[in-house]
Amino acid sequence: MLEIKHTLCPSCSVGCGINVVLKEGEVVGSFPYKRHPVNEGKNCLNGRNSIEEYKNKLKKATISNSETDINKAIDEIKKELSSADASTVTVICSGNNSVEEIEAIKDFAESNDYTVGFYADNLKNIENIASYEDIENAKKIAVIGDILYENPLIGRRIVHAKQNGAAICAFGAEKSVTKNIADDYATDSIQEFLDANKDNLDETALIIFNEIDTQENLDKINSIVEESNCKVLPVYSKSNTKGTFNFLDSKSAEEMIEILDNTKILLVFNDDIVDEIDYDYSRISKIISFACCENDTTEISDIVVPIKAWLEKDGSFINAMGETQNFKAVVESDVLSEIEIIEKLKE
Structure with missing residues (x-):
C-alpha cells in the first residue's frame, strides 16, 4: 500500500x-x-x-575509518574535547541545519567558548528582501548567476515577468541558461554590470542573485538598493541559510581560512566544508563530522557520526524571502538528531 x-x-x-x-x-x-x-x-x-x-545515508559511526558503536564515537569525541584548549576548537554549521538545530549548535559552542564558523558562499544577510510575487510584477530584473539553471522555480517566475513585459539584464558565465532570456547579458565584471544598469533600476525593479565574488560586490548591490529603492532577492544554495543568519553572521572564505588556521579540533555539523573552502586540512589534528551521508569532509574525518536525514526529522527552515516553513518527519528512525547528539556531548 x-x-x-x-x-x-x-x-x-x-x-x-x-x-x-x-x-x-x-x-x-x-x-x-x-x-x-x-x-x-x-x-x-x-x-x-x-x-x-x-x-544513501550513513549507517555506522566510524573512528579512524573503522566501524564502531555510536556511543563509543560520542565518548571519544567527549574525551577529545575535554582535553582540548577551547580556543582551538571550531564548530562548523550551515544552512543545511534547521532553525532549531542552529540554535542548539550555537548554544553548545558558545557555552564552551568554541569558535563558530558559518560560510554562505560569500553571501551575507539582507534584511529588506523581495517576495516571490514581486518577481512577476517587476518591470526590470537584474540577475546575477545562472538562476534559471540552478534555481529553476525562481527562474520560472523570471520567465513570467519577461512574458509580462519586464526587461531582463543578467550577468554570468558565457554558457548560461539565464542568458537565453536576457535582453542584455554581461560576463566580464559584476561591478561593471551593476554600474551599467544602476540608473535603470527604481522602485519597480528587482535584483536577484545567487552568487557574489567579493564583499565589494555585495556592498555595491546594497548601495544601489538604497539609492534606487529597488527590491533585492538573494537565493542561497542551502535550505536554511536565511534562517541561520538570525543566529550567526556568515564568514567570507578568507575569514574561514583564518579560523581554520587556529583550529586543532574541527566539529562539522551537516556540512561539507572541505568541498567549499580550499584549505590544507591535514593541518588540523582532529576532524569530526556529524553527517547523514558521505561527502568530501567525512572522507577525511577522524570520527564520523551518522545523523538523521531531512526525511527523518521535524523542524523549520526560513526560505529565501524570509518566510518560516515547518516540516515533519515522513520516515521513522532511531538515528540520533544533531540536537540529541549535542545533548549527549553535554552529559
Missing part, C-alpha cells in the same frame, strides 16, 4: 513543497506538492533527486 507524505525540499533556499511516496514505510519516490504556494506543483531536478540523500 502506498502512502503520500508532505515535506519541504532541502535542495536550496527557495522552499518548495515536495511529496514523498512510501511503500510499507520505505521511500520509493517523490513528486511535486501541487498545492504548495511556493512551487505551485513544480519541482526542479534537484528537488526530484533530493530523496537520494536519504537512500
Whole structure:
C-alpha cells in the first residue's frame, strides 16, 4: 500500500513543497506538492533527486575509518574535547541545519567558548528582501548567476515577468541558461554590470542573485538598493541559510581560512566544508563530522557520526524571502538528531 507524505525540499533556499511516496514505510519516490504556494506543483531536478540523500545515508559511526558503536564515537569525541584548549576548537554549521538545530549548535559552542564558523558562499544577510510575487510584477530584473539553471522555480517566475513585459539584464558565465532570456547579458565584471544598469533600476525593479565574488560586490548591490529603492532577492544554495543568519553572521572564505588556521579540533555539523573552502586540512589534528551521508569532509574525518536525514526529522527552515516553513518527519528512525547528539556531548 502506498502512502503520500508532505515535506519541504532541502535542495536550496527557495522552499518548495515536495511529496514523498512510501511503500510499507520505505521511500520509493517523490513528486511535486501541487498545492504548495511556493512551487505551485513544480519541482526542479534537484528537488526530484533530493530523496537520494536519504537512500544513501550513513549507517555506522566510524573512528579512524573503522566501524564502531555510536556511543563509543560520542565518548571519544567527549574525551577529545575535554582535553582540548577551547580556543582551538571550531564548530562548523550551515544552512543545511534547521532553525532549531542552529540554535542548539550555537548554544553548545558558545557555552564552551568554541569558535563558530558559518560560510554562505560569500553571501551575507539582507534584511529588506523581495517576495516571490514581486518577481512577476517587476518591470526590470537584474540577475546575477545562472538562476534559471540552478534555481529553476525562481527562474520560472523570471520567465513570467519577461512574458509580462519586464526587461531582463543578467550577468554570468558565457554558457548560461539565464542568458537565453536576457535582453542584455554581461560576463566580464559584476561591478561593471551593476554600474551599467544602476540608473535603470527604481522602485519597480528587482535584483536577484545567487552568487557574489567579493564583499565589494555585495556592498555595491546594497548601495544601489538604497539609492534606487529597488527590491533585492538573494537565493542561497542551502535550505536554511536565511534562517541561520538570525543566529550567526556568515564568514567570507578568507575569514574561514583564518579560523581554520587556529583550529586543532574541527566539529562539522551537516556540512561539507572541505568541498567549499580550499584549505590544507591535514593541518588540523582532529576532524569530526556529524553527517547523514558521505561527502568530501567525512572522507577525511577522524570520527564520523551518522545523523538523521531531512526525511527523518521535524523542524523549520526560513526560505529565501524570509518566510518560516515547518516540516515533519515522513520516515521513522532511531538515528540520533544533531540536537540529541549535542545533548549527549553535554552529559
